[in-house]
Amino acid sequence: MKYYTISIILSVSTLLYLGNARTSEAQTTCEPPSTWISHAVVPPPDNNTAPSSNCAFHVWAWNTFxxxxxxxxxxxxxxxxFATxxxxxxxxxxxxxxxxxPKEKVLKLTVRVNKSFEMQGLDSIFQAGRRGVLIHGPGTDSGRAVYYSQNVDPVFYEFVRTNKYYLPDEYEKAQATVNFPVGAMEFKYSWKVVKEGEDxxxxxxxxxxxxxxxxxTDSTGKTTVVVDPSKTKTVDVALVGVHVVGVVKDHPEFIWATFEHKDNAPDLPAGMSMTAAEPVSDRDWTFYHKNTPxxxxxxxPADNPTSPMKLVDADKQLLSPVVNIYRAFPFGGGTPENIANIRSxxxxxxxxxxxxxxxxNYMxxxxxxxxxxxxxxxxxxxxQLGSVSLANTTMETFDQLFPNVNCFACHKTTEEPADGITIPAKNMNLSHIMTNGYFRQRVAGK
Structure with missing residues (x-):
C-alpha cells in the first residue's frame, strides 16, 4: 500500500492568506454569473482574471467545462x-x-504520445498512481475496462510546439522556472463502453x-492482459469523468478540477469506515452493485495476486474481477464552506x-x-486549498482513500526519475503530459 507524506511549513504570510481565504469562503451560496442563461451563451473562461474567492475557483471550473x-x-x-x-x-x-x-478527429482510446512509438502496455485502461484498472459492472456483460483519453487546448499546444518542448533535448534544456502561460489547459476523459441495448x-x-x-503467457506460465496493436474496433462510449486543468492569472500551479456523471458511484456515508462490513448504498450505480460492503x-485488481486480472471473454472483451467503487471524500472534502459552495x-x-x-447529469x-x-x-x-482530498472515482479509484491527498501528491515540480533517466526539477514537470512524453521518447531512443 502506497502512502504519501507531505511536510507543511506555514509562514506568517501563508497564515494570513489562509485567514483571508476562509473569510472569503464564508458564504451560504455560490452562483454562476447571471448572464449564463443557457449552455450556448456561456463565454470562454476568463483566465486573465485571478479568482478572488473559493466560489470563484469553482465557477472557473464549471465555466471551462x-x-x-x-x-x-x-x-x-x-x-x-483539441490537440491530441x-x-x-x-x-x-x-x-x-x-x-x-485537422478539426475532424477520431476518438482513439489508447493513450499514446507518438504514432511511431511502441505501445506501452495497457496505457488505455491503466489509471495514474498505482496503475490499477477499473473494470465496471453491475449488470449483464459486466467486465469492460474503463478507457481514457487526453488532449490540450490551443494555448497549451502552441506554447509547447513554438518552444519545441515536445523534443526531449529542448524540454531538458528549458529553464527550471519556466511556467505554462495563462490559458494553457489540459484535459483527461474517462469513458465506459456502452452495452447493446443499454439506456x-x-x-x-x-x-x-x-x-x-x-x-x-510468458516462459514462467504467467498470463498477462495486453493490448493487441493489430486489432481495433469502433464502439459507442459514454463519458463518465473529465479532469479540467488550467492556468489562470497568478496560479501557475494550475487549478485542478474534476467532473463526474452523477450516477457513477455513491458517497461513503458519514462516519462509516472505509473497511466496514456494511454496504455503502442500497441501490445500483454505474460502478457499484447495491449492498456491496x-x-x-x-x-x-493489481493488489490481488491470487485473483489477477483476466480476459474471461475475448469476443466481448470482458475482464475480471469487476470493481465496485464509492467516493471516499464527497466533494473532495476541505472546509464546510468549500463543500457548500460546490453543492450550491x-x-x-x-x-x-x-x-x-x-x-x-454531470457534476x-x-x-x-x-x-x-x-x-x-x-x-x-x-x-493546498479547496478540495484537499480530491479524487475522481473513475480516474483515481485506488488512490482516493487517503485524507488530504490530492492531485499535488503526484503533480510536482521536483525532479522526475524513470527507467534510469531523470528530468531535473522544473515548474513544467507539474504536467504529466510533458514528463510522460519526455520519458517515452528518451526510452524509445535508447
Missing amino acids: LWITQPVEEGALRFKA LDDLFSSTASAMRFSAL TSTFYVTKAEIFLLTET ASDSNRN LNESVQTKVLAGSVWA LVGGVWSKPNNVSPGAVIVP
Whole structure:
C-alpha cells in the first residue's frame, strides 16, 4: 500500500492568506454569473482574471467545462477538436499553430504520445498512481475496462510546439522556472463502453476506436492482459469523468478540477469506515452493485495476486474481477464552506443553465489549487486549498482513500526519475503530459 507524506511549513504570510481565504469562503451560496442563461451563451473562461474567492475557483471550473462541451462546427463539441497527444508530440508535423491541425478527429482510446512509438502496455485502461484498472459492472456483460483519453487546448499546444518542448533535448534544456502561460489547459476523459441495448439517455455518447485486449503467457506460465496493436474496433462510449486543468492569472500551479456523471458511484456515508462490513448504498450505480460492503469496494485488481486480472471473454472483451467503487471524500472534502459552495453551484448550474440538457447529469466533484504565484522548482506545493482530498472515482479509484491527498501528491515540480533517466526539477514537470512524453521518447531512443 502506497502512502504519501507531505511536510507543511506555514509562514506568517501563508497564515494570513489562509485567514483571508476562509473569510472569503464564508458564504451560504455560490452562483454562476447571471448572464449564463443557457449552455450556448456561456463565454470562454476568463483566465486573465485571478479568482478572488473559493466560489470563484469553482465557477472557473464549471465555466471551462461548459465551454469545452459547447457545439461548434457542424455540431461537433469543442473539446473533440483539441490537440491530441499524437499532435502535441509529433516529430514530423510542422504546424506550430493550432489552427493548422485537422478539426475532424477520431476518438482513439489508447493513450499514446507518438504514432511511431511502441505501445506501452495497457496505457488505455491503466489509471495514474498505482496503475490499477477499473473494470465496471453491475449488470449483464459486466467486465469492460474503463478507457481514457487526453488532449490540450490551443494555448497549451502552441506554447509547447513554438518552444519545441515536445523534443526531449529542448524540454531538458528549458529553464527550471519556466511556467505554462495563462490559458494553457489540459484535459483527461474517462469513458465506459456502452452495452447493446443499454439506456444511455443521461450520458454524452460518441463513437470511439479502441485497441482490443488479448492475453499473453510468458516462459514462467504467467498470463498477462495486453493490448493487441493489430486489432481495433469502433464502439459507442459514454463519458463518465473529465479532469479540467488550467492556468489562470497568478496560479501557475494550475487549478485542478474534476467532473463526474452523477450516477457513477455513491458517497461513503458519514462516519462509516472505509473497511466496514456494511454496504455503502442500497441501490445500483454505474460502478457499484447495491449492498456491496465498503470492505469489498475500491479494490485494485493489481493488489490481488491470487485473483489477477483476466480476459474471461475475448469476443466481448470482458475482464475480471469487476470493481465496485464509492467516493471516499464527497466533494473532495476541505472546509464546510468549500463543500457548500460546490453543492450550491452544482445545483444552480444544473437547474438554471443546463435544464433539460444531458450535461445536467454531470457534476463538479471539486477543485484544488494553492495561494497566488506559489510555484518554484523542486518545492512542494503548499498550502493546498479547496478540495484537499480530491479524487475522481473513475480516474483515481485506488488512490482516493487517503485524507488530504490530492492531485499535488503526484503533480510536482521536483525532479522526475524513470527507467534510469531523470528530468531535473522544473515548474513544467507539474504536467504529466510533458514528463510522460519526455520519458517515452528518451526510452524509445535508447
